[in-house]
Amino acid sequence: MPSVPQPEPPQDLPAAALSTGAVARRLGVSPTTLRSWERRYAIGPAHREDGRHRRWTPQDVARLELMCRLTAGGVPPAEAARAARDEATAARPVARTAGPDPGGPGSLPPGEVRQQRRGLARAAVRLDAPAVEDLLDAALAEHGLVTAWEEVIAPTLHAVGRKWATAGERYVEVEHLLSWYVSSALRRIRPVRMPSYPDVPPVLLACVPGEQHSLPIEALAAALGERGLPVRMFGADLPPGALRDAVRRTGPRAVVLWSQSRTTADAALARSAAGIEWGPRGARGHPTVLLAGPGWGAGTQAPRTERLFGLRSGLEVIAAPVADAAPVTGAGRAGPAAYGS
Incomplete structure (x- = not known):
């Protein structure tokens, strides 16, 4: 594991330099995560105040922001850190659709x-x-x-x-x-409030009627919250009428329906949810319905429904269009990864 360089503190530290806590709040990660990245991947701050306290310059934060974008897209952390440290590499996208397999590059030993x-x-x-x-x-x-x-x-x-x-x-x-x-x-993972995206419609998360296994979408809800994305979580066994009412009332940009087994997967309900519209005539909106979990079949889905595979790749699919509030599309192209419990 490469050691983290410890240069001498400069005489004049930039006024914009931030503490670790401030950077963590800005990026939506924990201070422990930042310290772990510094220890594991040598992507710490260039300077320390009095040789001890971390102070992050705008350049340091920019590298971290790039690393966060890459890891959110499925790039292993070690790979993302190398790209963030190299300005030439940082300009080129690093693609990976599926999460790392245990024992694979960038995964835990x-x-x-x-x-x-x-x-x-x-x-x-x-x-x-x-x-x-x-x-x-x-x-x-x-x-x-x-x-x-x-x-x-x-x-x-x-x-x-x-x-x-x-x-x-x-x-x-x-x-x-x-x-x-x-x-x-x-x-206990607190969602990050992102004032820069105040008008982004929420992502609605629910288990289909009769489905009690909600942990996978609880993980998705927490991961979306870490990235500052608005979420409406309805948990296990949401009745069909309640689902339709929630879609009409919230106007979500996407609806994630979790099914653990084929006995609970309800294709008719998914088609019904995808067909719901709201808003004034001529400017109506509708959600993309993302079908998550092993209960859904692998066949072609109805219009405006997509299969969602894996927490990491699913997060990429949902989070990618947030900056321009575009509809969620392309979930069917994501590769499978460990998601369900």
């Missing part, structure tokens, strides 16, 4: 992944709630929401679910406890 999953699963099996809570918070703080979800949290949920399925009625309490504390950890 396999040994670290296994250790963190094992520790979280063992704490859940012991019903050790304080340990589960601490391990979840540590994973989210160290790796960021998307990587922690895809490489640590979701695989652990899958493993606990498999344990329950193969042990009859045993371990149901383990799955419930782990799910509760994952949900609580996700809700």
Whole structure:
């Protein structure tokens, strides 16, 4: 791992230099994430005040902003940091549609992944709630929401679910406890308020009727909130009439419908939601409906409906058009990645 250079503090630090906390608020990430990036990827500030306190110049912040854009688009953090440090590379887009696979370039080291999953699963099996809570918070703080979800949290949920399925009625309490504390950890991630996008319509998130597995869209809601995107979260088992009323009342730019199994996927409901319009005659709006979860089939969808694959690529699809408030399109082109629980 490259060491972070420690140049001598300049005599005249730019007046616009910001503290780590101020930069974190500006970017919508935690201060812990910034320190982790500095330690792991040598993308820290060029100067320190009194040799200790980090002070970020506009150039430092610009590099971080580029790194955030690249990672939001699915670029592994190490790759994004290299691009951000190199002005020539920063001018060229780095494309990656699917999230990193465990053990692949830019992902967590396999040994670290296994250790963190094992520790979280063992704490859940012991019903050790304080340990589960601490391990979840540590994973989210160290790796960021998307990587922690895809490489640590979701695989652990899958493993606990498999344990329950193969042990009859045993371990149901383990799955419930782990799910509760994952949900609580996700809700502790405070959304960022972005005054620069005051008129962007919200993204509506809901589980289809009869669907109780809401954790994947809770992760999506938290990730969108981290990026300052307005969200309306309706959780599990939203009745059809309530969904239609919510679409008409909020005028969303996109509706994400989660289905865990084919028994809950309702194509007619998706078509109905996609056909809802609002606004005055001649200037009517309508949502794009994004179908997320393994319950939806892989076939061609109805007009204005798209398949959404993976938390990382799904986030890219939804977040990309925000700057110009354009409709969400192109979700069907995103590659599959770990998303569901």
